[in-house]
Amino acid sequence: MKKFLTSPLGHVIGAVVVFAAMFVLPIAFGGGNRIYTTFTLIAIFAIASYGMDIILSDLGEVSLGQTVFWAAGAYTTALLVIKAEWDPFLSLIVAVLISMAIALLLGMVTIRTREFVFSLVTYASAIIASAIVTNVPLFGGSDGLVGMPFLSIGGMELRSAAAFYPVALVALAVVLYAVARFRRSRLGLASRMTHLNPELTATMGFDGRKTRVLVFMLSAPASALAGWLYAYQRAYVGPDLLDQFFLLLMLTAVILPGKRILFGPLFATAILVVQQQHFSFGGDIDKIVLGGVLALVLLTSKDGLAGWFRAIAAAMNRPKATEPASDGPPARTVLSQERP
């Protein structure tokens, strides 16, 4: 079963089921503006989280600067569309390129750093980006940039949440396909290897540093695309895009289900967005909920909800102590024990 779920065919069937459900569910829930907004936000935040996913799950590093790419996407779009009246899709291309350029720069700077140094430098980049957008008049200061027009495709303005939702859904499909392809690609393999065994990476002829920078650059377009969508969805952009909230949301979306599960971030984002949109307890308690969920998962399971399910399944399959010992070999041999 697990083999099927992680196979290409399993992913295709899974994608068809998931997208059919995402298309039908808003209608099933009554199809109101609020419902479509919730589903649109799920798609947008999930897209942003997939950028984080390939860094965290495949490269094994914690990028705390992913909000920079997301904000870069939103700000570039707002600047080009509001101030220069650019075409939305042309602005998307520029937004993606700018986010990749920032990723290249950050990737080159952090090329020889690992673990907490990498995380802190990326974290600092978000704080510096926040100082820049708040202080540079071009970015509208703390008010941000207002006056985003409706997204228009082929001369048709998408004025309602229901009309905008399919765009977010298509973008999500593109990103999911790209992530699945990445994981099967040579770069995806090199990325995993760099994470799990850097020495082996070199032996197999991969350039670990180049791989890290490339994966970092690949993570940026997903977050920038989400930023582009969010700028249109919300109709304005502001320095709050660099808030901890979005960073925690992306991290939780990846960690909650368990890393490297293709539909995991989408599933987790759905839970988090529905809580924030429909069962919100107010800003401060929501912070406790988001921080609490992330901390709880990390403290209790090595691999998110998937780890919990595995532990429950293992507990249920474990033979009872009163049963006579079987003659066969033990079901699972511990080959290596982690140093405490």
Place this chain on the structure above:
Amino acid sequence: MIQFLTQLVNGVALGAGYALLAVGWTVLLSAARLVNFSHGQMYMIGAFVTWWCMSSLGLPYFIAVPIALVVVGLVGFVLYVMMRKLVIGQNLVNLMLVTLAFGYLITGGSSILFGGNPQQIASESMKQRLYVLNTYVTMQEVLIVIAAVALYAITWFVLEKTRVGRMVRGVAEDPFLARLYGIDPAKVYAGVFVFSVASAALAGALIGPRHPILTSMGFEEVIITFLVVVLGGIGSIIGGLVAGIGLGLFIALFGAYVSPAYAMAAAFAVMLVILVVRPQGLKVRA
């Protein structure tokens, strides 16, 4: 000239505060290889507990500060107990993330407890001035400098000259072999973690009176701490003090003569140059 002198004095006070903020992290990082992203929130709670003790219980500042240290130390101990398994297993990625999550959770909790408005710690030392040449410093700033130098001196002495210091250094060197000498790494990690958060709280309680305090504080403090620790040479106690004061002077002078809004960005740029030019300086020194 007067402005320069004022900025110099201001820079030393600011830098001593940065150094105070970073001392716990330096020890924590070198002894336990643990990076605490909620360090800034410990600074924030330190400031807020001090304020609360003074405004709600009517306690004098010098009684409120030790209470804040004890409260934050206890919070730190509870956090450590929860993270114990991750610390002992040295699961660094999850440790980073869990402390980040704690930080966010603490920010939300503190807003509920202390309210969302800016508050002012009414320390009498802010009103007392000491004149130096043509400029002056407040007694609070003098207090920050004295506390920073004293804390660094004590930390250096404890680490280098005492049995406790040998235990900490032993665990930093090799936690598994340290067991052979009867040292329990878990206890050392707990002690170092509590010291680290309490020192952040001390920084919050001492620096807090200089500005209005907000429960949203803390995120920038982590970056300042990181800058000090990196610039001082990771794990180096004396380096931390020098780097803290150096960073304070840089920010005060850059803020006065170039741009206050980009002072922190400029300091960060300096760090980026160091990252590119001298990445070997970033290795954890035990």
